[in-house]
Amino acid sequence: MTDIKKGLAGVVVDTTAISKVNPETNSLLYRGYPVQDLAAKCSFEEVAHLLWHGDLPDDRQLADFEQSERAQRHLDERVKRVIDELPREAHPMDLVRTAVSFIGAEDLTAADSSPEANLAKSLTLFAKLPAIVAYIQRRRHDLPLVEPRDDLGYSANFLHMSFGEVPDLTVVKAFDVSMTLYAEHSFNASTFTARVVTSTLSDLYSAVTAAIGALKGPLHGGANEAVMHVFDEIGTADKAEAWLDEALAAKRKIMGFGHRVYKNGDSRVPTMKAALDTLVAEYDRPDLLEMYETLAGAMDARKGIKPNLDYPSGPAYHLMGFDTQVFTPLFVASRVTGWTAHVMEQLSSNALIRPLSEYVGPDQRAVPDRE
Numbered sequence: 575m576t577d578i579k580k581g582l583a584g585v586v587v588d589t590t591a592i593s594k595v596n597p598e599t600n601s602l603l604y605r606g607y608p609v610q611d612l613a614a615k616c617s618f619e620e621v622a623h624l625l626w627h628g629d630l631p632d633d634r635q636l637a638d639f640e641q642s643e644r645a646q647r648h649l650d651e652r653v654k655r656v657i658d659e660l661p662r663e664a665h666p667m668d669l670v671r672t673a674v675s676f677i678g679a680e681d682l683t684a685a686d687s688s689p690e691a692n693l694a695k696s697l698t699l700f701a702k703l704p705a706i707v708a709y710i711q712r713r714r715h716d717l718p719l720v721e722p723r724d725d726l727g728y729s730a731n732f733l734h735m736s737f738g739e740v741p742d743l744t745v746v747k748a749f750d751v752s753m754t755l756y757a758e759h760s761f762n763a764s765t766f767t768a769r770v771v772t773s774t775l776s777d778l779y780s781a782v783t784a785a786i787g788a789l790k791g792p793l794h795g796g797a798n799e800a801v802m803h804v805f806d807e808i809g810t811a812d813k814a815e816a817w818l819d820e821a822l823a824a825k826r827k828i829m830g831f832g833h834r835v836y837k838n839g840d841s842r843v844p845t846m847k848a849a850l851d852t853l854v855a856e857y858d859r860p861d862l863l864e865m866y867e868t869l870a871g872a873m874d875a876r877k878g879i880k881p882n883l884d885y886p887s888g889p890a891y892h893l894m895g896f897d898t899q900v901f902t903p904l905f906v907a908s909r910v911t912g913w914t915a916h917v918m919e920q921l922s923s924n925a926l927i928r929p930l931s932e933y934v935g936p937d938q939r940a941v942p943d944r945e
C-alpha cells in the first residue's frame with residue numbers, strides 16, 4: 575500500500591516567500607518580519623502592503639496605498655441589494671461568499687490575471703470587505719448602513735461602519751492587531767484552496783470565493799465563532815472543568831485548541847491574548863478572562879493541547895460587540911490579503927495542483943444488461 579499522507583499532513587507541496595511558520599521556534603514571519611513586531615509597530619494597511627509588495631511601504635507609498643483603499647470603501651448599491659435579497663438568518667459567511675462572488679461576476683476584467691490587474695482586484699476586495707461585513711452585522715439588528723469615513727484608518731473605519739461610532743483607541747488597536755495576526759499563515763486549508771483554484775488559471779475572485787468556503791469550517795476559521803458557542807454552552811468558569819471532562823469523554827474536539835503545524839502553542843496567541851486582556855479591562859469583564867484561563871488550563875492539564883489564534887480572538891470580537899456569527903467574516907476581511915498574495919505567487923510560477931489517489935473501490939466489473 576502506498577504511504578498516504580492523510581490530509582497532506584507533513585507534506586511540503588511548494589515554496590513560498592510570503593510567510594514562514596516555524597513550530598520549532600514557535601515563530602511566524604511575514605516576508606521576514608516577526609508578526610508580533612508588525613502587530614506592535616505597524617498598521618494593518620502597512621501589513622497588507624508588505625504581503626502584496628514584499629516590503630513595508632515608505633511614507634509616500636503608504637499615503638498612496640491608503641488613498642486607494644479609502645476611495646473604494648463604500649458599499650455598492652448592487653452588492654447591498656444582493657445581500658438584502660438573502661435571508662437575514664443566512665450565515666454571514668454565506669453572505670460574504672456570495673458578495674465576493676457577485677463582485678467578481680460584475681467585474682468584466684475578472685479574467686485578466688496580470689500582476690497589475692490582480693493587485694488592483696486584491697486592493698478592491700481589501701477595501702470593500704469591511705463595508706460588506708459591517709453591513710451584515712448591522713442588518714442582523716435592522717440597523718441602516720453607515721457610510722465610510724475617509725479620515726479614519728482601516729480598523730477605526732471598520733468599527734465605525736459596524737457600530738456607528740469609533741470606540742476607544744485600545745479597542746481600535748486590539749482590532750487592528752487581530753487583523754494583522756489573521757492576515758497570513760502559509761499553506762493553511764483556505765490558502766491552499768485559493769492556490770488550487772488559481773493553479774487551473776481560474777480568476778482571483780473564484781479563488782477568494784472558494785477560500786471563503788474553506789475558511790467557514792469549524793476546523794479552520796469557523797473555530798473563532800465556535801469558541802464563543804463553547805463559552806456560552808459552559809456558562810460560568812466554575813463549570814468549565816466538568817464541561818471539558820464530559821466533552822473529552824464524548825470525544826468532542828474542543829474548538830480553539832490544537833493546530834496542524836504548531837504542536838507547542840500558536841505563535842500568535844500571546845499577542846492576541848495581550849490584546850484580549852486590554853479589552854477585558856476596557857469592558858470590565860473579568861468573568862470572560864476567568865472562563866478563558868480556566869478552560870485553557872484544564873485543556874493543557876488533561877491533553878497538553880494549547881489554544882490557537884481563534885481562542886483569544888473569539889472573545890475579543892465578542893467584547894468589541896460583534897455577533898458571534900460575524901467573527902469568521904472578520905477573519906475573511908483580514909485573510910483576503912494573504913489569499914491574494916498567494917494567488918499572485920502561485921501565478922508567478924504556476925503548476926496545476928493535481929495530486930494522485932489510491933483507488934480502493936470495487937475491481938473492474940461488467941455493467942449488467944438493461945431491459
Ligand SMILES: CC(=O)SCCNC(=O)CCNC(=O)[C@H](O)C(C)(C)COP(=O)(O)OP(=O)(O)OC[C@H]1O[C@@H](n2cnc3c(N)ncnc32)[C@H](O)[C@@H]1OP(=O)(O)O
Nearest residue numbers: 792793794795797826827828829830831832833834882884
Ligand atoms: C486559525 C485556524 O484555523 S487554527 C485551527 C482552528 N480549529 C480549531 O480550533 C478546531 C479544533 N482543533 C482541531 O480540530 C485540530 O486540532 C486541528 C484540526 C486544528 C488540527 O488537527 P490535526 O493536525 O489533524 O490533529 P489531530 O486531529 O490528528 O489531533 C491529534 C490528537 O490531538 C487531539 N486533538 C487535537 N485537537 C484537539 C481538540 N481541539 N480537542 C480535542 N482533541 C484534540 C486529537 O483528537 C488527536 O488525538 P488522538 O491522537 O488521541 O486521536
Ligand SMILES: O=C([O-])CC(=O)C(=O)O
Nearest residue numbers: 758759761762763834835
Ligand atoms: O495554518 C493553519 O492550518 C490554520 C491557521 O492557523 C491559519 O490559517 O491561520
